[in-house]
Amino acid sequence: MAQKSSLSSTKPILLDQKFWQDFAKNNWEKKPLLLKNVKSGLLEMSDAEIFDLLVLYSDRCRKTNNPEGFKFYIQGFKVGAEDVLQVLPVKKDKSLLGYHKRMKDLFSDYCLVCDELLTVNLKKQHLLTDFTNELYRHVGYPNRFSEMGLYLGNYRKTPFGVHVDSCGVFSFPVAGTKKFRLWPSEFGKKNPALDRSFKYDKYKKDSQLLEAGPGDMTYWPSSEWHIAESDGSFSATWSLGIWVDKPQKDMVSESLKSLLDKKLGDVGHKVTTSFKNLHKPSGEVFELPEAYQQSIKLLQTLNSLELQEAFLKSWMQHISLQGFKTIPVTNCKLSVKSEIQLRSDRSLILWQQSITSKEKIYLSFGGVLVESSFKSGLLKLVKALNANKACAVSTYLKGASQKQDLVALQALANAGAVAAIK
Numbered sequence: 001m002a003q004k005s006s007l008s009s010t011k012p013i014l015l016d017q018k019f020w021q022d023f024a025k026n027n028w029e030k031k032p033l034l035l036k037n038v039k040s041g042l043l044e045m046s047d048a049e050i051f052d053l054l055v056l057y058s059d060r061c062r063k064t065n066n067p068e069g070f071k072f073y074i075q076g077f078k079v080g081a082e083d084v085l086q087v088l089p090v091k092k093d094k095s096l097l098g099y100h101k102r103m104k105d106l107f108s109d110y111c112l113v114c115d116e117l118l119t120v121n122l123k124k125q126h127l128l129t130d131f132t133n134e135l136y137r138h139v140g141y142p143n144r145f146s147e148m149g150l151y152l153g154n155y156r157k158t159p160f161g162v163h164v165d166s167c168g169v170f171s172f173p174v175a176g177t178k179k180f181r182l183w184p185s186e187f188g189k190k191n192p193a194l195d196r197s198f199k200y201d202k203y204k205k206d207s208q209l210l211e212a213g214p215g216d217m218t219y220w221p222s223s224e225w226h227i228a229e230s231d232g233s234f235s236a237t238w239s240l241g242i243w244v245d246k247p248q249k250d251m252v253s254e255s256l257k258s259l260l261d262k263k264l265g266d267v268g269h270k271v272t273t274s275f276k277n278l279h280k281p282s283g284e285v286f287e288l289p290e291a292y293q294q295s296i297k298l299l300q301t302l303n304s305l306e307l308q309e310a311f312l313k314s315w316m317q318h319i320s321l322q323g324f325k326t327i328p329v330t331n332c333k334l335s336v337k338s339e340i341q342l343r344s345d346r347s348l349i350l351w352q353q354s355i356t357s358k359e360k361i362y363l364s365f366g367g368v369l370v371e372s373s374f375k376s377g378l379l380k381l382v383k384a385l386n387a388n389k390a391c392a393v394s395t396y397l398k399g400a401s402q403k404q405d406l407v408a409l410q411a412l413a414n415a416g417a418v419a420a421i422k
């Protein structure tokens, strides 16, 4: 299993500043890359650790009777959710290869996909965020998110054939050899028969084949048509997709939504619109109903501070997810008697002072946003937690705002921010 890359004897490639600068300039959304023998925390995770994570996640799915996050394909066909639970890894498999041995006796061609495996375990998540944070620093923070999936099996081809996604993809093989066949986007557009195809021999001469083993890394831009190929032997690969399908204009309109809702007040809640005339006999539409006139007046009172606050709030909420769709949540019921600390010293609770009301603060974690008062103990508590201190809730949350702050703290805890020590 501990198969090494063919160039493993050569000096490992460091993903340092120079690498990321070159990557941003030459490869990001431009051209594919194959790097042999890369030094990255992501690649230091052993197959035994990955197996343990898979079992942990599978156990959770079995317990909740919900295989969400797992997909299973047999001969390219997706298996129904209720059957996925039957084919997940179990502790008795002992290793990835043990699991494979059990599966290959049942299926000649199977593929298990586990999305966001690393995000179920906050302790391991930094391996991923160390990588993505550097990437974001050089190419920008994704407006959508990144997704990390583990692809495992003996499938000969990607179950859905040659395709293009709206994400740039980094792959890190964990076991076995992985081959990715790629075509540039112009070629895909000129040859629509490639789409979802499994038979593409005549197009092979125009493709590029990336062949990677454990310790290697590949990247292809979002526009690249691709398919994974294998000779039917076992492989396991991390795949990190950076979605690039959400333009800034969508970010702006989403940020404005809650501000507009608030501004419009009662007018915004009406579900029918009174009118005098719909249109003239000629069909010309010439007058705006009263509700719109009122809305215009209300919107004219919007000022740049309110806009700034709306954008800052939604930006904070967005980055509190650390670039992912979800981050690991917890089940921890807090009280004033609890003693708590951050679940990870790299995952801070973000906060900001309101621009329009000096008294107010906003706090955010894992996509959740709560409000509190600048004078309340909650901000002091959050600052102490962010400084990596273990904190007794009762030391900070006191007086009239205690109850309200505890509700806000519980919401942050539910999003995965803190762990109770006592």
Ligand SMILES: [Fe+2]
Residues within 6 Å of the ligand: 163, 164, 165, 226
């Ligand atoms: Fe894909």
